[in-house]
Amino acid sequence: MTNLVDEVVAIACGPGESLLSALERQGHRVEYQCRQGYCGACRLPLADKSTPALSYLRPPLAWHGEDEVLTCCTHASSPIRLKLT
Ligand code: FES
Numbered sequence: 001m002t003n004l005v006d007e008v009v010a011i012a013c014g015p016g017e018s019l020l021s022a023l024e025r026q027g028h029r030v031e032y033q034c035r036q037g038y039c040g041a042c043r044l045p046l047a048d049k050s051t052p053a054l055s056y057l058r059p060p061l062a063w064h065g066e067d068e069v070l071t072c073c074t075h076a077s078s079p080i081r082l083k084l085t
Contacts, residue, residue, distance in 0.1 A: 006083040008047045012076060018057055019044075019071035019082070028084060030071060037061050037073035044071055047081035054080065 013022045020042050023030050033041040040062030046069055053076050060070045069082070 006045075006085055008081055008083055010079045010081050012079040016057070017075065019069065019074050019076055019080075022076075023071060023082075030084070032072055035072045037070055040064065040070065042071040043068050045083040045085065047083050053078040 009023070009026075009028060011019060011022050011026065013019060014025075017025075018035075020030055020032055020035065030044065031041045033039040035042075037056075037058055037060040043062070043064050046067050049067060054069065055075050055077065056073055057075050058073045060073050062070060064070050071082075
């Protein structure tokens with residue numbers, strides 16, 4: 001049977017830590033390839049539209065929508081909610 005509901009997780013980063021590393025540290029499996037912001041493999045949708053706590057550790061080169069984030073190059077200074085697809 002297929003799960004039709006996305007899992008939503010609240011995640012917070014440590015100092016200088018990317019969302020991808022924080023997700024991995026908490027035991028979540030997230031796809032990735034480059035970990036440098038250019039392939040787009042780590043793109044995840046935001047569960048909430050208002051996410052004022054996000055900043056980039058390095059400028060992303062891969063495209064992402066307004067309601068998505070590239071987890072490998074983004075830092076969250078306070079917990080944000082992401083959809084794991
Ligand atoms: S893993 Fe390539 S952009 Fe994040």
